[in-house]
Amino acid sequence: MSTIEHWIGGRFTGGASTRRAPVYQPATGRKQHEVLLGEPDDVDAAVTVATHAFASWREESLSRRTRILFAFRELVNAHAADLAAIVSDEHGKVLSDAAGEVRRGLEVIEYACGIPTLLAGSFSDQASAGVDVFSFREPLGVCAGITPFNFPAMVPMWMHPIAIACGNTFILKPSERDPSASNLVAGLWREAGLPDGVLNVVHGDRVTVEAILRHPGIAAVSFVGSTLIARHIHREASVSGKRVQALGGAKNHAVVLPDADLEFAADHLAASAFGSAGQRCMAVSAAVAVGSAADELVRLVSERAGEVVVGPGTDPASEMGPVITAVAKERIENLIAAGERQGASVTADGRGLKIPGYEDGFFVGPTVLDRVEDRMDVYREEVFGPVLSVLRASSVDEAIQLINNNPYGNGTALFTDSGAAARRFQRGVQVGMIGINVPIPVPMAYHSFGGWKDSLFGQSHIYGPDGVAFYTRGKVVTQRWPLEDSASEASLHFPTAR
Ligand code: NAD
Numbered sequence: 001m002s003t004i005e006h007w008i009g010g011r012f013t014g015g016a017s018t019r020r021a022p023v024y025q026p027a028t029g030r031k032q033h034e035v036l037l038g039e040p041d042d043v044d045a046a047v048t049v050a051t052h053a054f055a056s057w058r059e060e061s062l063s064r065r066t067r068i069l070f071a072f073r074e075l076v077n078a079h080a081a082d083l084a085a086i087v088s089d090e091h092g093k094v095l096s097d098a099a100g101e102v103r104r105g106l107e108v109i110e111y112a113c114g115i116p117t118l119l120a121g122s123f124s125d126q127a128s129a130g131v132d133v134f135s136f137r138e139p140l141g142v143c144a145g146i147t148p149f150n151f152p153a154m155v156p157m158w159m160h161p162i163a164i165a166c167g168n169t170f171i172l173k174p175s176e177r178d179p180s181a182s183n184l185v186a187g188l189w190r191e192a193g194l195p196d197g198v199l200n201v202v203h204g205d206r207v208t209v210e211a212i213l214r215h216p217g218i219a220a221v222s223f224v225g226s227t228l229i230a231r232h233i234h235r236e237a238s239v240s241g242k243r244v245q246a247l248g249g250a251k252n253h254a255v256v257l258p259d260a261d262l263e264f265a266a267d268h269l270a271a272s273a274f275g276s277a278g279q280r281c282m283a284v285s286a287a288v289a290v291g292s293a294a295d296e297l298v299r300l301v302s303e304r305a306g307e308v309v310v311g312p313g314t315d316p317a318s319e320m321g322p323v324i325t326a327v328a329k330e331r332i333e334n335l336i337a338a339g340e341r342q343g344a345s346v347t348a349d350g351r352g353l354k355i356p357g358y359e360d361g362f363f364v365g366p367t368v369l370d371r372v373e374d375r376m377d378v379y380r381e382e383v384f385g386p387v388l389s390v391l392r393a394s395s396v397d398e399a400i401q402l403i404n405n406n407p408y409g410n411g412t413a414l415f416t417d418s419g420a421a422a423r424r425f426q427r428g429v430q431v432g433m434i435g436i437n438v439p440i441p442v443p444m445a446y447h448s449f450g451g452w453k454d455s456l457f458g459q460s461h462i463y464g465p466d467g468v469a470f471y472t473r474g475k476v477v478t479q480r481w482p483l484e485d486s487a488s489e490a491s492l493h494f495p496t497a498r
Pocket of ligand 1 (some may be wrong): 229250416
């Protein structure tokens with residue numbers, strides 16, 4: 001069993017860490033590695049090298065940064081299959097899904113390759129007589145990223161390519177459940193020519209995170225994870241005077257109107273609810289069937305649930321892998337049972353699933369609960385498993401109301417044939433990311449990703465233009481180069497343009 005170490009200043013180190021956490025292979029239930037859990041001294045060591053590296057990295061030309069980013073892009077692309085294999089092994093998701101997350105991470109790197117254009121400021125010639133005004137943006141310093149287990153390659157790539165392209169240095173604290181992808185990526189950055197200390201990985205848990213939040217040498221924190229922790233991170237980092245964006249959990253609704261193509265809607269609902277075993281922050285976990293759509297939709301989606309091929313992620317035949325831990329499996333199965341107890345009917349039941357040859361794996365099969373109501377635990381809690389709850393509404397307005405009453409506001413989708421209904425929906429919902437006949441509306445890399453309400457704390461969405469704004473701050477220069485023979489125009493009045 002290998003030990004997964006930190007990556008600080010361009011080399012692997014155990015640092016001051018003595019505590020360890022197990023890293024499982026969810027498909028077999030076996031413990032396969034141990035990861036070191038960083039102490040405050042490890043965070044401090046990373047901040048020291050990152051601060052040192054910042055002094056020269058911020059001075060690097062945009063051309064040199066871009067060359068390194070392009071090289072990094074090529075290396076991640078060349079190692080995409082290796083990364084996907086690591087992700088599949090430690091997370092459990094199927095290989096094609098892991099490859100998809102690497103692809104979406106690559107798109108953020110590709111966006112960051114345009115950094116000279118993204119950082120171009122603006123210039124106002126002759127803003128006043130003989131006076132020009134220009135604005136530009138500068139990096140913040142040492143930035144930190146704290147990431148969840150469910151996208152161990154992609155979510156860190158929402159952060160470090162943009163932060164680094166902007167001239168910052170970065171400390172990544174990946175999820176302790178699937179930490180290996182981050183170490184591979186750190187090595188690729190180095191191979192691409194990134195100076196040592198610009199990207200550091202400190203593995204760990206709560207203790208490590210608290211040290212990041214308190215460290216005065218860290219200027220900004222990006223967090224993605226559950227709502228409870230996101231709220232805490234936002235509060236603590238703000239109190240320490242840091243810039244912070246904290247993305248939280250979700251309960252994503254897909255509304256199906258009677259005019260929708262129900263076969264199409266059922267296919268996409270199943271793909272969205274059961275892909276990655278429902279462990280996506282943009283997974284649809286609540287379907288809202290409007291009017292006459294309900295019975296047929298439940299029949300179709302329950303049928304699809306029964307057809308999903310569940311198995312180890314490394315088997316190309318598998319469409320859905322296990323969930324992340326034994327604890328997660330138990331929690332998900334308990335929530336299904338609670339739904340049943342509280343009055344929902346289970347039309348596809350994934351509890352107690354055993355995969356031959358993988359009897360100790362953390363598998364839960366695709367599950368559909370019909371006639372779920374907003375009072376039930378399975379609706380109120382973020383299940384984060386392959387469970388689709390179907391609720392019923394009598395109109396699109398009632399569906400919008402249901403969505404707006406929910407504390408989360410990450411993603412939502414509408415299935416319809418009506419442009420008028422779509423427009424009413426997209427303007428009415430208090431949700432950050434909306435799909436019209438698109439079940440997982442994750443914005444492309446050149447837009448920004450972020451939810452509303454309890455799905456995001458802080459003003460800034462992540463990656464895209466918001467990412468560049470988050471990792472930089474603006475300066476405006478008002479300049480005059482008086483001609484030698486010009487008369488002085490100094491006056492005690494407040495300056496106004498001439
Ligand atoms: P999590 O909140 O348990 O962990 C996220 C990170 O916080 C990890 O690095 C973890 O080590 C750290 N952490 C955990 N407990 C902590 C504590 N008490 N104090 C300080 N740090 C702590 O989340 P997870 O289980 O890894 O990921 C799943 C969650 O992430 C879901 O809620 C999902 O919706 C959410 N998520 C949201 C988005 C989004 O974009 N909004 C994207 C992916 C995942």
